[in-house]
Amino acid sequence: MKSKGKASKTSREPWADQDHEPETSEASEPGSSEQEGSESSLRIRGSWRGVLRGGDCERGGGRGGPTHGTRRRRRTHSSGKERNVRRLESNERERQRMHKLNNAFQALREAIPHVSLDKKLSKIETLTLAENYIKSLTTIILGMSSTCLPAGETPSQASAARLLHRYQQHLEEDGEESLSQFLSQIHGFSQGSGKPS
DNA sequence: TAGGCCATCTGGTCCT
DNA sequence: AGGACCAGATGGCCTA
Numbered sequence: 001m002k003s004k005g006k007a008s009k010t011s012r013e014p015w016a017d018q019d020h021e022p023e024t025s026e027a028s029e030p031g032s033s034e035q036e037g038s039e040s041s042l043r044i045r046g047s048w049r050g051v052l053r054g055g056d057c058e059r060g061g062g063r064g065g066p067t068h069g070t071r072r073r074r075r076t077h078s079s080g081k082e083r084n085v086r087r088l089e090s091n092e093r094e095r096q097r098m099h100k101l102n103n104a105f106q107a108l109r110e111a112i113p114h115v116s117l118d119k120k121l122s123k124i125e126t127l128t129l130a131e132n133y134i135k136s137l138t139t140i141i142l143g144m145s146s147t148c149l150p151a152g153e154t155p156s157q158a159s160a161a162r163l164l165h166r167y168q169q170h171l172e173e174d175g176e177e178s179l180s181q182f183l184s185q186i187h188g189f190s191q192g193s194g195k196p197s
Numbered sequence: 198t199a200g201g202c203c204a205t206c207t208g209g210t211c212c213t
Numbered sequence: 214a215g216g217a218c219c220a221g222a223t224g225g226c227c228t229a
Contacts, residue, residue, distance in 0.1 A: 086215090091206060093216070098204075122202065 109121050112133045121129065 087207080090208095090216085094207085094218090095205070097217075102204090124202090 105123055105126055108130055109126050112126070112129050
């Protein structure tokens, strides 16, 4: 199950198509990652996109920004070899970043209850289940706290928003450990002692 | 075999 | 200037 394609990707010559820098593969290997797949990723790989997409400089990539099509990529006049090294380092960082992201996904998987324990949840399933789980918990919490609400007010979206706001306040003011305080406060709801504001 | 899912590479943009 | 973030592209593995 875990033998996904990573380790067997075909090696390619990513830079050979652009500025024709033959000595691609001898660029210094960026820090030896021990993550899965690192072995293969140490080899030079790439895609043919450089060829296929050519000078595609105006994709509105980057954060949220609508287009910014007028901006041009910084041109650092470094040698091809230098660029290769920087690319490899960049790839390694990106790999590490994705590994961290996947670790977070894994933590999320373990945090949410799901039916089939033997089947690994996909990312989209994980996010969807997490969303539903949070909503369910919120509903339960609001139900528990409804006795503390002002007369006539029912657990509603507004209440949920207040709950969220309260939680965010805790995070901003007290940092991580506030979560346990917040949870104990919520627990207080069930005892009828806590009072959301 | 097609489609889903994933890891990785890549280059553009944003942020520090 | 360099790292982080992002999204598109690509190709491998797995399952129905």
